Amino acid sequence: MTESVVVDHVSKHFVMQNARTLKQRVVRARKGELTNPKFLALDDLSFTIEQGEAVGLMGLNGSGKSTLLKLISGVLRPDKGVVLTRGRIAGLIEVSAGFHPQLSGRENIYLNGAILGMDEVEVNGKFDEIVDFADIARFLDTPVGRYSSGMFARLGFSVAASVDSDLFIIDEVLAVGDPPFKKKCIARIKQVRDEGRTIVFVSHNTTQVKRLCTRALVLEDGRLGFDGPVQEAVHYLKYDADGDDDEDAEGGEL
């Protein structure tokens, strides 16, 4: 086994209030306040993900999941510690991220593909597959600004999933989209997993995590609260105590 992601004593701060103008800064400094109070989003976090593992990242809102994903995908840099990854990363941190509303679906597929690191030949080769999966063939030449949110989500997922990445990062994108589409996505993620690619999957939906992942990390206020089998993680989070919510019930049908 080889490592795919190494997170080693990583901390990340965010500045809470930005005193931007000179006046604000001087006033604060004179009051003896900190000019920019900081908030610790990730606190000395360490773990390793092996190549081919499918890891579910869980935790309450604000526990640092998205920050961690952004660090792994390279959008943010850690303040302390080191993040190392191996191979090509493709991810879907937010569905709409790489899309420009005024460009057509076709143009956006090429643009988003290029942003995710594909070249022209690669996108050409994947084009039909992407369009098929997203089911937008009729609207290819319509600006994506006019797409419904479901179409948007489908297209975003479809492009990201088509990249031959070694590490696939998915952040709660499956919260949008209808049950049939979610089903399709889950099937696709399973396929990615079975190809031996590493997956980091963020979800509050315990059923989805159970189905897809072999291991779960639970974040609590920027620290690693739990690392182990999914079933125990769910228990740890006490998500199972309140009984199944609608999401779970729906996920159970998959």
Next chain:
Amino acid sequence: MTAALREEHPLGPMRPPGDTTGLFGVFRRRYLLRLLVRKELRVRYQASLLGLGWSYMKPLIRFSMYFFVIGILLGLRENVPLFALHIFTAMIMVSFFTETLNAGTKSVVKNKSLVRKMNVPREMFPVASTAVTAYHMGPQYVILVGACLLLGWSPDPTALLAGLLGIAIMLSISLAVALAFSALNVSFRDIGNFVETIGMMVMWSAPQLYPWEFVDDQIGGTWLEQVYLANPVAVATLLNQRAFWIPTLDSDIDTTGFMPDGLMLRGVIMLGCCIALVAVAQWIFSRLETSFAEKL
């Protein structure tokens, strides 16, 4: 031992995610750059009737105003031979700089959603703005060359060299400014106001609406002349005039004093300085870039 094993892994070594190769990274991902430039062009002219026609219209109107006010009302057309061409050769250079300055400064902030959520070399954005401006300059160069040929352009080798040198200086200084200012603009939105001021200063501090002779008459031989000629836009403008305006003048006109002494040497030194400035700007950009995603 482990290090050697890692190097041999088929997926490559473990490394920090995120592209930090700067301008080289942009060069390596030319395909993405091309698409970003195309996107910018599409978006800029979407729902506009004239479309790319604007890149002819705007300079045409500006040129007409300059010529009418300075050339006719203030009568400079009588002092300067082919004054229209004098203005146009300069205008190309000056507006290249100011347009890159304006668009480049905003480039990172405008691509907020990409910067915050996707992993692309961030230098991509200022480079793309510079490329977009260069694309718009194309038609103007076509008009310039066409006009010169009609008026009897007979370029000597020095003229051609001057033309290329002028373009090279303009591209490198614009890129340097776009890189540095786009990064500074993320933390300090004051830059927007600063940029307007620079744009105004540049418009007046290159020999566009007045000939070099006036500068030489008033401040020639003083330290102010050296300050004037330390401005890359002024030097690029003079070089462009050396390339297109001087060789188009009637051969019986005595052109001594039309250009500063040692212009070509100055141009070469200036190009070196501007390339060094690109390196400095890249350094500034890399320093600031690490906190882009959280500041936007």
